[in-house]
Amino acid sequence: MAERDPIELHARHDHQEVLPPELPGSARKPKRRKVIAGLVAAKLAIGGAAWLLIDRSHVSTDNAYVNADSALVTPLVSGAVTAVPVVNTQTVHKGDILLRLDDSDARLALAKAEAEYLTARRQFAQTKSTSGSLAAQVEARGADIGQAQAQMAAAAAGFDKARVDFQRRSELAQSGAVSGEELTATRNAYRTAQANLTMARAAMAQASASRGAARQSWAANEALVAGTTIDASPDVAAARAKLDQARLDLARTVIRAPVDGVVTNRQVQIGQRIAAGSAVMTVVPVNRVYVDANFKEGQLARVRPGQPVELTSDLYGEDVVYHGRVAGFAGGTGSAFALIPAQNATGNWIKVVQRLPVRVVLDARELAQHPLRVGLSMAAKIDVSGYGRD
Template identity: 65%
Template sequence: MTNAQPLRPVPVEPPRSAPDRHLLRRRLLAGIAAIVLAAAVGYGGWYMLVGATHVSTDNAYVGADSAQITPLISAPVKAVPVSDTQRVVRGDVLVELDDADTRIALARAEAEWQQARRQFERTVATSAALAGQVAAREAEIERARAQLVVAQANFDKAKIDLERRRNLAKGGAVSAEELTTATNAFTAAQANLTLARAGVTQAEAALAAAKGELSANEALVAGSTVDTDPAVAAARARLDQARLDQERTLIRAPVDGIVTRRQVQVGQRVAAGAPVMTIVPVDQLYVDANFKEGQLTKVRVGQKVTLVSDLYGPDVVYHGRVTGLAGGTGAAFALIPAQNATGNWIKVVQRLPVRVTLDPDELKAHPLRVGLSMDAEIDLSDADSLSDAD
């Protein structure tokens, strides 16, 4: 059996008097008032020093002018030496297309070009040959005219002989046989004269035809050389196009960046203009900060901007400048814009995208990616900003 300890009486505080309670309440209210006053003074000081000269938003996202890779010819895919998330530099081969068809087209275009050049040289040579034919036709005209002179002389002689025989035949001095012979000679001379005249006409027509052919041939080569002839130039253009198509079988990176959304596989036949991948230039990123319309009163191009990324937290601060304000709000260019003409609508504060460029050195030190969230704050007191008039 243990020894029980005697119970000690618990001291009881005497109740406070009413004056003490009122004093405690006054002190508590004074403390609360002091805290509220300090908060108000602090907010007022912050607004005067920072709030009135800065606007901020957490509705900001990283963007970039990405390069969409599309083949310019239709061909099967021979190789794809890159993959998603791979960094590439400008000029790297992204896709290699099968060049069997383009090589054949290039050989055909080169053969057509050579044929066009030879055809032009042949046309030039033909002009010389036609000039010789014109000279020959002129000589034929001279010969035909000489034959016409001879035929005319023979005709005149035969006519005189026939008239003389006819006069003598009336007195019986010429036999009938001699008269018949003179008549036949006159008829033959007349026929030869007609034939000589026809020969002159034919020679003149042949000369005109030769001159026409010469003029037509010279018109094909007039003012042209073997390199400036239209037919040769057209063949050269087809050759250049074939060479360009041959070069386009190798699709190269147009910018430095990261391969994204690769949509092509080996063996696939791609069509011209069909997107196969996207290159994101991560060294040339920008930020689109969506500010409320009431915050944009004093925002100007050129003002300094400080930004914080959710990726790195507040320990990494980016610096940039305002480079432009969008031409309209996001709602204005939405696929289904708001219809506010009905009358039963609720006014919603609109946001306008503000483009902010980033410091390239800071981007290299702390890389970002398209679509990441950012907090942006614009310094409205920046003296280096550009006015709208500029």
């Protein structure tokens, strides 16, 4: 084998990469641990900075909507519609006419009730006058009793005289001192006096009974009018109540706005016959709307009534900020009052974060400057900085 040139060997040796000696396994581990510790420290530093930058003094949601206690217009009497002077979107004030019904039947009922009221008053006056007449009849029956007593006394005296005469004539007739004709005459006179006494006693009883009946009639009549006036009489009061009801029914043929607001959902036309209690339209009080903000249950730990709220509407954008206050919380979540509430007793249970409606009242002046409508979307942010954790 030929020997290599020494110069060539030296050149190749100069071009070879000089590598450091390999470290043993025990020397690599401290270096890896330092790298991992540095990464963990950097992550903690980033998390701490993010935690410091998060706004913990507010809770917010964009699941909020404008609402209002709308007035549902329902006529209290039935009838045919003769006029509807309002349309949807029209602004009305409390007392403005919304609807007119045919009032022909109501006017007839009012006239009949007025006649019955006048009749009741006249009957009371007549009953009160009759009481005086019955009292006079009681006194007249008392006079009849006096006359009957006098007649009975006279009949009794005549009877006693006729009885004595008859007894005397009967004794003398046995000795022949009195004729048979005279004895017969005294006997007839005695029987006549006896009959007159019986008639007088019957007349006395009849006069007493008449006076008793007159007293009963007077007492019954007095029970109707004693201690009362014409206006306090039960019959008159009932007639007056019926008259007031007729007047109220006539007034109810004109339906007026119960509150200030905007007419919406009008469901009635001229000529349509509507029943009492049927909904015909709705008046939304846009100057008294509020916001129902649906917050997650985990956001409500520090929310309390009275805390300030800032709200923005999609209608005006973020340039218009409303200021309000937390008025209160709903009695339950939206799912709790659903038509078919969720039932989690089947075993296939998945936790779903619930939302609780929070009522927020708005500033009336801001609401007047930028009116809202029911159903509009809102974003709400509650300042909870005034509530500290325990």
